[in-house]
Amino acid sequence: MDEANERELWEASTEGDIEKVKELLQHKDINVNWGDEEYDRSSFYRACGHGRTEIVELLLNDPRVDVNKSMRRGEYMATPFYIACQVGHIDIIKMLLKDPRIDVNEGNDNQATPLFIACENGHYDVVELLLGDTRVQVNQPTNIQVVPFLIACEGGYGDIVKLMMSDPRVDINRASDQGWTPLMIVCQEKFVTLAQLLLQDPRISSSLNSMTERFVTAFYLACQSGNYEIVKLMLNDKRIDYTRSTVDGYSPFFVACLEGHSKVVELLLSNPNINVNAKTNDGRTPIWQATYNSDLDIVKLILAKAEKVDIQSKWDVVNLTALGQAKFFSVAGQREWERTDQEVQLRKQYSKQIAQILEMYESFPEQTKFELGKEFDYLSKFFFFFFFFFEKIDIQNQ
Numbered sequence: 001m002d003e004a005n006e007r008e009l010w011e012a013s014t015e016g017d018i019e020k021v022k023e024l025l026q027h028k029d030i031n032v033n034w035g036d037e038e039y040d041r042s043s044f045y046r047a048c049g050h051g052r053t054e055i056v057e058l059l060l061n062d063p064r065v066d067v068n069k070s071m072r073r074g075e076y077m078a079t080p081f082y083i084a085c086q087v088g089h090i091d092i093i094k095m096l097l098k099d100p101r102i103d104v105n106e107g108n109d110n111q112a113t114p115l116f117i118a119c120e121n122g123h124y125d126v127v128e129l130l131l132g133d134t135r136v137q138v139n140q141p142t143n144i145q146v147v148p149f150l151i152a153c154e155g156g157y158g159d160i161v162k163l164m165m166s167d168p169r170v171d172i173n174r175a176s177d178q179g180w181t182p183l184m185i186v187c188q189e190k191f192v193t194l195a196q197l198l199l200q201d202p203r204i205s206s207s208l209n210s211m212t213e214r215f216v217t218a219f220y221l222a223c224q225s226g227n228y229e230i231v232k233l234m235l236n237d238k239r240i241d242y243t244r245s246t247v248d249g250y251s252p253f254f255v256a257c258l259e260g261h262s263k264v265v266e267l268l269l270s271n272p273n274i275n276v277n278a279k280t281n282d283g284r285t286p287i288w289q290a291t292y293n294s295d296l297d298i299v300k301l302i303l304a305k306a307e308k309v310d311i312q313s314k315w316d317v318v319n320l321t322a323l324g325q326a327k328f329f330s331v332a333g334q335r336e337w338e339r340t341d342q343e344v345q346l347r348k349q350y351s352k353q354i355a356q357i358l359e360m361y362e363s364f365p366e367q368t369k370f371e372l373g374k375e376f377d378y379l380s381k382f383f384f385f386f387f388f389f390f391e392k393i394d395i396q397n398q
Contacts, residue, residue, distance in 0.1 A: 006034040013043035048080040085114035119152040145177040179212035187222040223252040226261035249281035291322040304372035326355035
């Protein structure tokens with residue numbers, strides 16, 4: 001039997017020509033495990049990857065077939081079972097799981113298992129099948145220590161996350177090699193429902209305040225991403241440590257100011273445990289950073305709602321206070337080579353207003369706080385009546 005006929009078996013298995021496959025398998029001297037020159041993909045691998053259920057069954061019943069033979073592309077490798085789970089061919093997976101020869105945990109070159117790839121691709125029915133097989137190692141990590149549950153969280157697959165959380169074998173706290181936990185991932189990706197699910201599970205307590213190698217916590221990531229609902233959930237959880245800062249000294253409150261998340265900043269200011277004057281390693285305070293960003297709203301929020309604000313601290317790099325920085329930008333603008341003339345002028349205008357407010361706060365802190373507080377109270381009442389009015393109209397029109 002020459003290689004041309006073996007290639008014909010390979011092509012028939014790929015295309016789903018079962019009669020041709022039957023005919024070729026009659027030859028006793030055929031190499032049924034022959035693979036293509038490019039990736040060494042066997043006929044069995046191709047049938048599994050292309051959803052050729054009848055051909056898979058036929059090849060499974062042939063004792064010559066190596067059911068675990070991996071394809072290879074450079075360093076990349078994958079078994080027939082792995083590719084079936086990746087694509088989501090449920091009938092083929094059911095069939096393969098019944099065969100005791102199948103290695104259900106053999107991963108690719110990154111050690112990602114079939115369960116991992118099913119989670120990564122959001123195949124709920126495949127994950128359900130695999131969790132039902134006692135041979136499957138549900139917490140087997142990749143070469144960077146990412147487990148299937150973490151990758152399901154990263155993809156935002158709520159149904160898979162719920163399913164896996166119902167399995168007592170699944171470790172919902174397992175972190176990657178850099179210390180990233182499932183809770184951190186959902187906070188960063190702004191998956192509110194998943195954050196709520198994890199926070200309600202008592203098992204999460206052991207990783208609630210865990211830190212990455214750069215001392216980043218889940219709460220920090222929630223503040224950095226600016227998701228109001230997740231931050232609110234975590235602020236109401238007494239187990240959360242709100243004070244932990246990163247290796248650079250960035251507090252959760254500082255990073256919310258840095259990223260310009262005014263709603264989150266306002267929410268954090270309602271918590272008495274938040275230190276509004278915590279400095280980074282290079283001397284920056286939240287009010288200094290908001291001034292540097294020419295973020296008028298956040299500057300006003302901090303001055304109006306914080307008990308006492310340190311406006312005298314300086315960034316080590318420029319040796320300017322927040323007021324000095326605001327005055328500088330009111331004249332020079334900021335990073336003008338990156339912005340349009342209109343944006344630069346707007347930034348100068350905001351910086352000028354910030355400088356005026358900081359000067360007033362420097363001389364009359366209580367009066368400034370009172371005046372800014374009245375401004376926010378007025379805005380709050382305005383938006384309350386605005387939304388109440390339109391909600392009432394909407395109800396009347398239904």
